[in-house]
Amino acid sequence: MGKSKKQKPYGNVKPKNYRAIYEEKFYDILLQLRYPLMTVIFFTTLGVLMLMILNNKSDGKSVLNYFFHTIITFSTVGYTEGYDVDPEHIDINRLFTSIFIIITIPLVYMYGLVKTVDVFLNSNIGEIYNYWRMYKAMEQLTGHYIICRFNGITKELMKNLKKRNIKFILIEPDPGLEQEIRDFGVEFYVIDEPYKRSVLLGVGIEKAKGLISAFEDNTQDISVIVTARLIMPDKNSFYVFATATTEGAAEKMKLLGANEVIVPDVAIGRRMTSFILHPPSPVLSGFLEKIAYGERTDIDIIEIKVDEHSDLVGKKLKDIKMRQETGATIVAIVRADGKMKIAPSGETEIKEGDSLIILGHPKALKRAEVFFEKHHIEEKEGEKVS
Amino acid sequence: MINWGKVWSDFFIFLALTSNVGFIFSHDPYQLVIAVGVNLLATVLKFGAKKILSAELLATALVADLHLIPAAGLYFSGVHVPLAIGLAIGAAVANIISIIMLIVEVIFEYQKEE
Numbered sequence: 001m002g003k004s005k006k007q008k009p010y011g012n013v014k015p016k017n018y019r020a021i022y023e024e025k026f027y028d029i030l031l032q033l034r035y036p037l038m039t040v041i042f043f044t045t046l047g048v049l050m051l052m053i054l055n056n057k058s059d060g061k062s063v064l065n066y067f068f069h070t071i072i073t074f075s076t077v078g079y080t081e082g083y084d085v086d087p088e089h090i091d092i093n094r095l096f097t098s099i100f101i102i103i104t105i106p107l108v109y110m111y112g113l114v115k116t117v118d119v120f121l122n123s124n125i126g127e128i129y130n131y132w133r134m135y136k137a138m139e140q141l142t143g144h145y146i147i148c149r150f151n152g153i154t155k156e157l158m159k160n161l162k163k164r165n166i167k168f169i170l171i172e173p174d175p176g177l178e179q180e181i182r183d184f185g186v187e188f189y190v191i192d193e194p195y196k197r198s199v200l201l202g203v204g205i206e207k208a209k210g211l212i213s214a215f216e217d218n219t220q221d222i223s224v225i226v227t228a229r230l231i232m233p234d235k236n237s238f239y240v241f242a243t244a245t246t247e248g249a250a251e252k253m254k255l256l257g258a259n260e261v262i263v264p265d266v267a268i269g270r271r272m273t274s275f276i277l278h279p280p281s282p283v284l285s286g287f288l289e290k291i292a293y294g295e296r297t298d299i300d301i302i303e304i305k306v307d308e309h310s311d312l313v314g315k316k317l318k319d320i321k322m323r324q325e326t327g328a329t330i331v332a333i334v335r336a337d338g339k340m341k342i343a344p345s346g347e348t349e350i351k352e353g354d355s356l357i358i359l360g361h362p363k364a365l366k367r368a369e370v371f372f373e374k375h376h377i378e379e380k381e382g383e384k385v386s
Numbered sequence: 387m388i389n390w391g392k393v394w395s396d397f398f399i400f401l402a403l404t405s406n407v408g409f410i411f412s413h414d415p416y417q418l419v420i421a422v423g424v425n426l427l428a429t430v431l432k433f434g435a436k437k438i439l440s441a442e443l444l445a446t447a448l449v450a451d452l453h454l455i456p457a458a459g460l461y462f463s464g465v466h467v468p469l470a471i472g473l474a475i476g477a478a479v480a481n482i483i484s485i486i487m488l489i490v491e492v493i494f495e496y497q498k499e500e
Contacts, residue, residue: 030433037430045423049416058415060462 010230015201018135018190022128029123036119039112043104044070050100051083054092073097074104075113138188141167142207148194148224150177150184153214153243153264158186169203195223197231205231210239210259218249222256229257291359300362301331304372306354311375318346326367328360395431399488402428402450403481410474418461418474422454425477428484439491446484453477 047070065083232238244250336353457473
């Protein structure tokens with residue numbers, strides 16, 4: 001018990017359990033069945049018992065017949081007596097049966113059985129099951145992204161993430177957009193307010209890689225960013241990207257914890273400028289952007305930092321033989337002071353604090369990452385010894 | 387203030403045990419029919435209750451039903467009457483456990499109110 005008392009940095013908030021909400025709805029259906037089923041059981045028992053008492057017979061054959069008779073009565077199947085009536089007792093039997101039918105047909109047949117069927121027909125079990133299945137699968141997600149607000153910007157984003165097979169959960173506060181979200185084919189979504197801690201915890205923010213907040217309104221963006229950062233304070237392990245309407249708001253969002261903030265008007269204006277400065281050519285136009293935006297899946301670009309732990313520091317590019325081993329190419333080196341060396345020659349020396357910009361097929365880039373990690377770890381182990 | 391909803395459901399749970407025990411001692415067919423009916427009612431009443439131990443309560447009720455219904459079949463067909471009595475005793479045990487859990491639940495709820 002004492003273990004669970006550990007105070008979380010974002011306060012004592014429980015994650016919202018979306019699966020449990022729909023599990024509760026199943027139980028509610030069961031609850032509705034209580035009284036109709038009770039009516040059926042009670043009157044069946046009463047019918048059998050009364051026939052046993054009236055006929056003073058309790059052997060197996062008679063009891064079965066009485067049970068049969070009770071059932072055919074309240075289901076209005078209606079044979080004559082389903083049992084051998086002693087001529088002496090026939091009047092009282094018929095009297096009882098008449099009263100029994102009067103009471104049980106409305107109660108047991110109309111209410112009990114019809115209501116039971118009605119509960120099954122009207123309780124949209126199928127829909128509840130679909131939600132439950134979605135949220136059950138959602139609980140298994142790790143390394144996913146959380147996207148807030150369903151609009152033009154996030155639509156484009158989700159389209160590209162799907163192409164790259166990156167999982168994401170959409171949070172949309174407006175329930176009116178649910179049908180549109182479903183039609184768009186969003187795999188996981190939650191209709192809820194993203195600036196609540198319980199909601200962000202409920203969509204697994206602690207297992208997620210990042211969050212994108214793209215509201216039209218800066219205040220909502222800010223509240224989402226602050227809430228997310230409260231739960232995930234480390235900027236390097238959890239990314240927060242947002243949109244802002246003005247550059248001033250963008251700066252504030254960055255101070256509050258966003259990794260990157262895009263001002264749509266400014267971004268569009270800059271892209272327009274680039275068209276004017278580099279007249280459009282079918283191949284070159286926006287070549288790097290296409291890579292960065294994930295429009296091409298056969299080529300990608302990454303940045304790798306070389307720090308003091310790497311044994312590559314001080315070596316020439318032609319000596320490390322990275323291209324031969326991995327197939328990826330170093331297209332530029334950004335020095336620690338921010339100066340950029342485009343298309344470095346084999347004679348270029350790697351210095352501490354360099355950022356290497358590497359271009360190549362995604363598979364080659366994976367190999368390149370492993371290549372640099374290898375050189376990194378060896379040095380670290382050496383450090384431990386000394 | 388008496389909670390009448392609780393009286394209603396507890397009534398059937400107790401009645402399930404008493405009618406069941408009644409049959410074990412009397413070996414009477416009337417008593418058996420009552421026991422089966424009341425046990426089924428007690429089961430249905432436990433549907434959908436969202437309390438601590440509700441799953442266990444429903445499980446014991448289902449166990450009692452699955453003892454008593456075969457017992458009724460055996461008893462009325464007249465083949466294995468001693469076995470029918472044995473099954474009824476099994477159902478009685480399940481009903482006793484269900485009542486113990488009912489008491490445990492009451493204690494838990496009482497503590498929660500404190």
